[in-house]
Amino acid sequence: MKYNQLGKSDLHVSEISFGCMSLGEDHSANARLLHQALDNGINYFDTADLYQQGANEETVGKAFRDRRDQVILATKVGNQGRPDGSGWDWNPSKRYILQAVDKSLQRLQTDYIDLYQLHGGTLDDPIGETIEAFEQLVQEGKIRYYGISSIRPNVIREYVQRSNIVSVMMQYSLLDRRPEESSLGLLQEHQISVLARGSYAQGLLLGKPAKEYLGHTPEQVAKAATAIKEVAGAGRTAAEVAVRFVLASPVVASGVLGVRTDEQLQEAIWVAKAPALTASEVEELRSTVLPNRYEQHR
Numbered sequence: 555m556k557y558n559q560l561g562k563s564d565l566h567v568s569e570i571s572f573g574c575m576s577l578g579e580d581h582s583a584n585a586r587l588l589h590q591a592l593d594n595g596i597n598y599f600d601t602a603d604l605y606q607q608g609a610n611e612e613t614v615g616k617a618f619r620d621r622r623d624q625v626i627l628a629t630k631v632g633n634q635g636r637p638d639g640s641g642w643d644w645n646p647s648k649r650y651i652l653q654a655v656d657k658s659l660q661r662l663q664t665d666y667i668d669l670y671q672l673h674g675g676t677l678d679d680p681i682g683e684t685i686e687a688f689e690q691l692v693q694e695g696k697i698r699y700y701g702i703s704s705i706r707p708n709v710i711r712e713y714v715q716r717s718n719i720v721s722v723m724m725q726y727s728l729l730d731r732r733p734e735e736s737s738l739g740l741l742q743e744h745q746i747s748v749l750a751r752g753s754y755a756q757g758l759l760l761g762k763p764a765k766e767y768l769g770h771t772p773e774q775v776a777k778a779a780t781a782i783k784e785v786a787g788a789g790r791t792a793a794e795v796a797v798r799f800v801l802a803s804p805v806v807a808s809g810v811l812g813v814r815t816d817e818q819l820q821e822a823i824w825v826a827k828a829p830a831l832t833a834s835e836v837e838e839l840r841s842t843v844l845p846n847r848y849e850q851h852r
Contacts, residue, residue, distance in 0.1 A: 555595030555826050558807040561720030561747045563699045565626055565668060567808045569801060570826040571598035573751065574614055575605050576814035585617040587819055592624060594823045600723075600749070600810050602630035602673055603658050604642060615662035622664055629658050630673035630703055646672060646679045651687035655696055670697040671723060675709045685717045692718075701749075707736050707848055714744050723810065725752035728759060728778050728799050730768055731845035738805050747807035750800045759796045769846050781842040785835050793821050794828035795839075802836045 557566040572591045577584045588599065599618070601610050611629060618625050631654045634645040659665060670691065672684060688700040701721035702713050713719050722741060726733050730752060741748060754760050755775075758767055761783075764776040779792070786795045797809045811822045831839075 557597070558747070560669070560699070560807050561701075562745050563720040565699065565720075567598040567626055567749075568596045568826070569808055570596060570797070570822050571600060571749070571808040571810045572596050572822070573810045573812040574599055574601040574610055576812045577610060577613060578814060579606075579609070581613050581616060584613045587813060587816070588614065588617040589621075591813070591819060591822070592618075592621065595826065596822070597624065598626045598628065598808055598810075600628045601662075602633075602671075603654060603661075604630065604633045604673060607635060607639075608657070608661050611658055611661035615664060619663045626668045627662060627664065628669035628671060629662065629667055630671040631655065631658070632673040632675070644674065644676075646675060646681075646684045648680075648683040648687040648690075651684065652690065655691055659696065666695060667697045668699065669721065670700045671721070672700075672702045672704075675702055675704050675706070675713075677708055677712065681712055681716065685713075689718070701746075705732070705848070710737050711740065714740060714746060719746055721747045721749050721807070723749040723751060726750040726800050726803075726806070727753045727755040728782065728796065728839055728843060729755040729770055729775060729846075731843070732768075732848045734803075734845055735847050738803055742805040746805075748803070748805050749808050749810050750806050751810045751812075753797045753800045753809050753811070754793065755796075760792045770843065774843060778839075778843045781839055785831070785839060790828060791821070791824065794825050795831065795835075797825045798828055798831045799836065799839050802831050 556569040560567050601614050632646050633642040691697045699720045701719045703723040705724050758775050759782050764772040767775050782792045782795050786792050813819050
């Protein structure tokens with residue numbers, strides 16, 4: 555397993571990481587998957603207070619209670635549950651973040667969070683207040699570093715300019731190259747890492763029936779999937795090539811892969827062992843699909 559420094563932090567995250575959102579309700583099954591991932595070199599585990607109304611954090615915390623010093627735990631904040639359980643409301647206020655972190659710490663059974671991420675964000679948010687909350691939590695030792703999870707270039711620019719974020723989680727794949735337009739270069743310039751999710755493009759790059767996706771026609775999607783398959787050849791899988799395309803960007807510290815089953819975990823482990831794409835392979839894939847652009851929040 556290769557490990558990459560996360561931004562300017564002293565965290566070194568596995569090149570392939572474990573997205574916990576899809577874990578089920580069987581804790582023993584979850585713990586087995588999480589432990590097996592760690593035993594195979596995956597050290598970054600990404601959850602959120604939003605997932606399963608906090609139960610996701612609980613299963614992750616319980617699984618790693620006795621191995622806390624071996625893992626990098628990341629969670630997210632900003633979605634406040636309604637008292638009646640009917641849903642969530644966006645709340646990036648300082649007051650709420652300072653309350654929410656204590657609940658996440660309790661569910662994760664730890665006294666610190668390695669990476670605390672704002673789970674979204676808009677320009678209408680009280681961004682200065684949000685940053686104050688994260689900075690206070692760093693000073694208090696409740697979190698080590700903070701970042702954001704966002705695909706909005708205008709929001710990303712604000713946090714790059716005004717905060718000490720070490721990472722941005724965003725969707726990025728051969729079929730979603732919107733981050734290439736402005737975000738990846740900006741983040742690399744400021745030594746802020748990308749945590750890439752959605753590398754499989756909802757499975758469309760792995761052989762699922764082609765459909766329209768982010769402005770790409772079904773024909774274009776099928777062409778991209780074929781290109782992935784051709785680059786993979788007989789010696790690699792489509793999953794390996796799809797994720798390795800994303801990791802070819804030097805600003806990407808880790809590909810976050812959602813894991814729920816043994817098969818998905820084995821696939822993630824194989825991806826971690828796969829060699830990097832050559833420059834010519836990356837260009838071959840790039841030439842297959844025209845890059846798309848963000849239409850909003852520019």
